[in-house]
Amino acid sequence: xxxxxxxxxxxxxxxxxxxxxxxxxxxxxxxxxxxxxxxxxxxxxxxxxxxxxxxxxxxxxxxxxxxxxxxxxxxxxxxxxxxxxxxxxxxxxxxxxxxxxxxxxxxxxxxxxxxxxxxxxxxxxxxxxxxxxxxxxxxxxxxxxxxxxxxxxxxxxxxxxxxxxxxxxxxxxxxxxxxxxxxxxxxxxxxxxxxxxxxxx
Numbered sequence: 001x002x003x004x005x006x007x008x009x010x011x012x013x014x015x016x017x018x019x020x021x022x023x024x025x026x027x028x029x030x031x032x033x034x035x036x037x038x039x040x041x042x043x044x045x046x047x048x049x050x051x052x053x054x055x056x057x058x059x060x061x062x063x064x065x066x067x068x069x070x071x072x073x074x075x076x077x078x079x080x081x082x083x084x085x086x087x088x089x090x091x092x093x094x095x096x097x098x099x100x101x102x103x104x105x106x107x108x109x110x111x112x113x114x115x116x117x118x119x120x121x122x123x124x125x126x127x128x129x130x131x132x133x134x135x136x137x138x139x140x141x142x143x144x145x146x147x148x149x150x151x152x153x154x155x156x157x158x159x160x161x162x163x164x165x166x167x168x169x170x171x172x173x174x175x176x177x178x179x180x181x182x183x184x185x186x187x188x189x190x191x192x193x194x195x196x197x198x199x200x201x
Contacts, residue, residue, distance in 0.1 A: 021156050042200035046184040046192045051112045052078065053183060056085040058199040060177030064146035067180070067199065068155065073192035074135035075101040076185035080110050081145065081166075085179050087111065092150045092166050096141065097133035098185070104132060106150055106164040110181075125164040138195065148174050 044057055061067070071077040081092040090110035097104060106125040109117040120126060132154075133139055140155025148167025151160035167174050180199075184192040 021154075040200060041195050041197050044182060044194040044196075046182060046194070048184045048190040052185050054078075054080045054082075054087050054090070054110060054181030055183065056082070056179050056181040057201075058180050058196060059201050060179055061145070061199055063174070063176045063178060064144070065178070065199075066142060066144045068140070068142045068197040070138040070140045070155070070195045071096070071133060071192055072135065072138040073097070073133050073184065074190060075133060076190070077133050077192055077194075078183035078185060079143065080181040080183070081143075081150065082110075082179045082181060083175050085181075087181075089179075090181070091170055091174055092164065093117065094143065094150070094152055094162070095185075096152070097131075101133060102130050103128050104152070104162055106152070106162050108166075108169055121164065121169070123164075124160075125162060127161045129161070138193065145178060 042058070044055070046055060058067075076098045077096040078098075079094045079096075080087070080090040081094075083089040083091060087110045091108070093107040093110045095105050095107070104127045105120055107117060107119065107121065111117045142153050142155060144151045144153075144160070149163065149165050151164075152162040153160040182192070182194055184190055
């Protein structure tokens with residue numbers, strides 16, 4: 001685990017503080033022994049598709065796991081966690097910066113014509129924050145899956161901004177390995193650049 005500290009200067013607004021935090025995280029944590037290592041990273045570029053489709057990447061993940069990554073997109077960075085490399089086996093659908101880049105959520109499945117999969121679950125599975133993703137710079141995040149609970153946080157911050165108990169919702173133990181998929185939402189011209197720092201194939 002790696003974290004970085006910053007100091008606020010008089011007059012700093014939230015955007016300036018966020019930019020400082022991202023820069024400090026990249027400097028402190030990237031490429032150091034036992035932390036994020038650029039030599040082991042893998043990159044993916046996705047164009048939007050309609051309907052949105054999950055592209056499964058990385059090695060299968062054994063729980064518990066933590067995954068560090070960066071994404072550059074104008075809005076709607078989508079990650080799915082699944083019990084197989086199929087969309088119907090998805091047990092958690094994470095959207096960072098959806099709803100015109102204003103809200104992040106975790107949902108229960110990834111079948112687009114299913115009302116259950118579109119349902120917002122409330123509580124800590126929803127987080128309102130504008131500009132959490134950006135179309136011109138990569139932003140760091142992490143995902144952790146432990147004891148059936150999915151948490152999502154920002155790079156350089158210990159506290160998660162999303163948390164959801166997938167095992168309790170689905171009323172069963174989630175089997176492992178877990179397969180990870182990414183998706184660019186189906187807006188015309190929307191793309192996403194991803195970099196992952198563990199479990200590259």
